[in-house]
Amino acid sequence: MPDVFSDDERTLVIKNELELIGPPRDISNVSIYYASRWWTDFLKDLTNRYSSILLHILNIGRHNINSIVKSRPPLLRSSLGLQFIEFHDAVSRSLAKLDEAAELIKAAMITSSWHRAFRAAFLEAAKRHITGKVLVPYLGEVFSLGEDLRELGLEIFSYDRREDAAADAAMIGAGRVELANSACEAAKASYDSVLAFDSFYFSYDPLAELRCLVDRLRRGGKLVVANADAASLPSVAAVYLWGGGHTALAQKDLDNIIRITGLSKVAIYLRNPYYIAIFEKH
Secondary structure, rough: OOOOOHHHHHHHHHHHHHHHHOOOOHHHHHHHHHHHHHHHHHHHOOOOOOHHHHHHHHHHHOOHHHHHHHHOOOOOOOOHHHHHHHHHHHHHHHHHHHHHHHHHHHHHHHHHHHHHHHHHHHHHOOOOOOEEEEEEEEEHHHHHHHHHHOOOOEEEEEEEOOOOHHHHHHHHHOEEEEEEEHHHHOOOOEEEEEEOHHHHHHHOOOOHHHOOOOOOOOEEEEEEEEEEEEOOOHHHHHHHHHHHOOOOOOHHHHHHHHHHHEEEEEEEEEEOOEEEEEEOOO
């Protein structure tokens, strides 16, 4: 069926998906507020991986933490917005036992209704561009995305470095799932599309990984990227990294590494709080 949306109209549709949670600026401000509170109220005086990860993420955004925690967070009035806030409150109650809870927190996040709104915005951008064989890096790490992709009838392939994540990707219907540390170690097959939804959170070296993904993309193939901007959504970035991720990037960093690969920009639908963009290989 032909696509009825222009790029401008699709941008509006994507923003409307996010509005189901709340205005993008308010979504971001809630995330920044809670991440700052997590630091000052719970993790500031600790010397562990969780505190150092959160401080690194907050430094990416260069936020005035002391000023933020003295303010009141925006009130998100929609049902998904209230769920977004309730999730952050639940994380606040779990910060004393992150060794036990970090992966459970990540699983709760990616299976939440508000997270599905982010994925819906990504898929709205992707639907007019993806065809054929589709490579989805680290699908098992964000396994709830697989259910959304399955509804589109796509031929999905993936790789994961963890056996349990690979098993999750296989269970949701990926045609082939490899155990590989990165795209550079995965099979050198040819793909029509690459869908990278928060994939770079699980990459040790996003630039090297992106170059290897481009190598596996046929000419004319599309790279569809959606990545939570670490500067706009520091709480989401922290949950990913606490739950097994490795790298948090701001949208300007993603812009830079994608430009280096030589891909052509087709459209950038959103820069923050989620970076959503389409690129093509020539």
